[in-house]
Amino acid sequence: MQIGEAAKAADLPVKTVRYYADIGLVTPVRSASGYRQYGPAELAKLIFARRARAFGFSIEEVRELLSLYEDRNRSSADVKEIAQRRLEEIERRMAELTALRAELTHLVDTCRGDHRPDCPILSRLAPEA
Amino acid sequence: MQIGEAAKAADLPVKTVRYYADIGLVTPVRSASGYRQYGPAELAKLIFARRARAFGFSIEEVRELLSLYEDRNRSSADVKEIAQRRLEEIERRMAELTALRAELTHLVDTCRGDHRPDCPILSRLAPEA
DNA sequence: ATAGGGTCTCCCCTAACTGGAAAGTCAAAT
DNA sequence: ATTTGACTTTCCAGTTAGGGGAGACCCTAT
Numbered sequence: 001m002q003i004g005e006a007a008k009a010a011d012l013p014v015k016t017v018r019y020y021a022d023i024g025l026v027t028p029v030r031s032a033s034g035y036r037q038y039g040p041a042e043l044a045k046l047i048f049a050r051r052a053r054a055f056g057f058s059i060e061e062v063r064e065l066l067s068l069y070e071d072r073n074r075s076s077a078d079v080k081e082i083a084q085r086r087l088e089e090i091e092r093r094m095a096e097l098t099a100l101r102a103e104l105t106h107l108v109d110t111c112r113g114d115h116r117p118d119c120p121i122l123s124r125l126a127p128e129a
Numbered sequence: 130m131q132i133g134e135a136a137k138a139a140d141l142p143v144k145t146v147r148y149y150a151d152i153g154l155v156t157p158v159r160s161a162s163g164y165r166q167y168g169p170a171e172l173a174k175l176i177f178a179r180r181a182r183a184f185g186f187s188i189e190e191v192r193e194l195l196s197l198y199e200d201r202n203r204s205s206a207d208v209k210e211i212a213q214r215r216l217e218e219i220e221r222r223m224a225e226l227t228a229l230r231a232e233l234t235h236l237v238d239t240c241r242g243d244h245r246p247d248c249p250i251l252s253r254l255a256p257e258a
Numbered sequence: 259a260t261a262g263g264g265t266c267t268c269c270c271c272t273a274a275c276t277g278g279a280a281a282g283t284c285a286a287a288t
Numbered sequence: 289a290t291t292t293g294a295c296t297t298t299c300c301a302g303t304t305a306g307g308g309g310a311g312a313c314c315c316t317a318t
Contacts, residue, residue, distance in 0.1 A: 004295065014296090015276060023274095033283055035296060047256040055254075056229055059274070069251055076248035080240045083250050087237055090230050094223065100185055101219050108216055111209045119205035121212050122198055125184075127176040133264065143265090148306055162314055164265060188305070 003028075006038035010046035017046060025049060025063055045069075057086055132157075135167035139175035146175060154178060154192055174198075186215055 006028075007014040020026045021036060026045045028036040038046070045066055052062045061082055068074045068082075107121045135157075136143045149155045150165060155174045157165040167175070174195055181191045193211055197203045236250045 002296075013276080016274085018297090019275060031283095033296085034298095035283080044256045048254050051254045053274095055233065065251070065254065069255060072246065074246045074248075075244040076240050076246060076250075077242040077244065079248045079250050080237060080242035083233060083237050083240070087230065087233050090226055090233065094226050094230065097219055097223050097226070101216065101223065104184060104212060104216050104219065108209060108212050111205050111212070113206040113209035115204040115206065117201065117203045117205060119203075119208045121205075121208050122194070125177050125180045125194065126198060127173045131264075142307085144307060145305080147266095152305095162265090163267095164314080182305090 001038050001043075003036045003038065006036075006043055006046060009043055010050055012046060012050050020046070020049060023059065025059065025066070055086070056090065057082075061086065130167050130172075132165045132167065135165075135172055135175060138172055139179055141175060141179050149175070149178060152188065154188065154195070184215070185219065186211075190215065 001009070003014055003017055007017045010017070017026070018036075021028060026042055026049060028038045028042050031037050048066060048069060049062050052065055053059075057065065064082055065079065068079050103124075107124055110120045112119075130138070132143055132146055136146045139146070146155070147165075150157060155171055155178060157167045157171050160166050177195060177198060178191050181194055182188075186194065190211055194208065197208050197211075232253075236253055239249045241248075
């Protein structure tokens with residue numbers, strides 16, 4: 001199938017599918033006139049890539065996961081390690097956001113939000129404070 | 130003072146200070162030879178910008194906050210609105226990460242992580258599942 | 259006079275695409 | 289046979305918020 005149909009089937013923008021071909025993530029064959037041709041295997045990889053991206057894996061991680069996906073002799077330990085790295089990253093990020101949210105919530109709650117100029121949010125950011 | 134001293138005082142990389150000048154966020158005057166000259170007001174803005182960025186505000190939000198910071202007739206409601214938008218964004222992001230973490234944690238926990246190839250993580254990503 | 263350190267502009271690079279322009283391909287309708 | 293229209297191609301530029309480095313310029317100290 002052509003790129004449009006493959007993109008629809010994988011639920012990805014055509015631009016993204018073309019980009020994945022450019023970077024060698026999912027590489028279709030070409031027709032005589034140069035059109036990209038996607039078979040069932042390539043379609044499966046596109047869907048795999050979309051789902052992995054939705055899990056927050058980077059393109060390079062998706063590349064690793066795809067190569068493990070295709071490797072009949074892979075060990076699940078290799079996959080697990082990549083997923084664990086991602087999980088740690090998520091937890092780091094959540095810890096950051098939790099701290100930010102706490103302070104920002106406090107500031108927003110203590111700001112009166114009226115027509116007057118005094119504001120704890122600005123005071124917290126201003127250097128003279 | 131020159132850019133190096135200002136950057137040190139504001140605890141920002143020189144490159145960043147120069148970038149802020151380029152985009153008109155904190156604009157110093159120039160010496161006869163073209164060197165950027167930072168006074169106390171500009172230094173205060175650099176510090177303000179660094180703190181606001183650390184709170185996760187985008188450059189454009191920092192621009193808004195700086196203009197409110199400088200406006201003696203501002204209303205705290207305007208500041209509060211920007212902070213609330215940021216807070217909602219943080220909460221959206223945390224909700225996403227919470228869901229991701231839950232599913233990824235489950236997958237990692239159920240993956241044996243040994244030499245064998247079967248792996249629930251890949252099964253979850255593969256389209257045939 | 260020169261060595262050094264600081265500064266200047268300019269350009270390319272990052273991630274993961276997105277948007278647009280100009281040109282080529284293909285099937286169907288005229 | 290031609291012309292439309294949909295689809296595809298490549299290439300270029302832009303997005304965020306800077307980072308890295310080159311080559312040139314400025315200023316001070318020795």
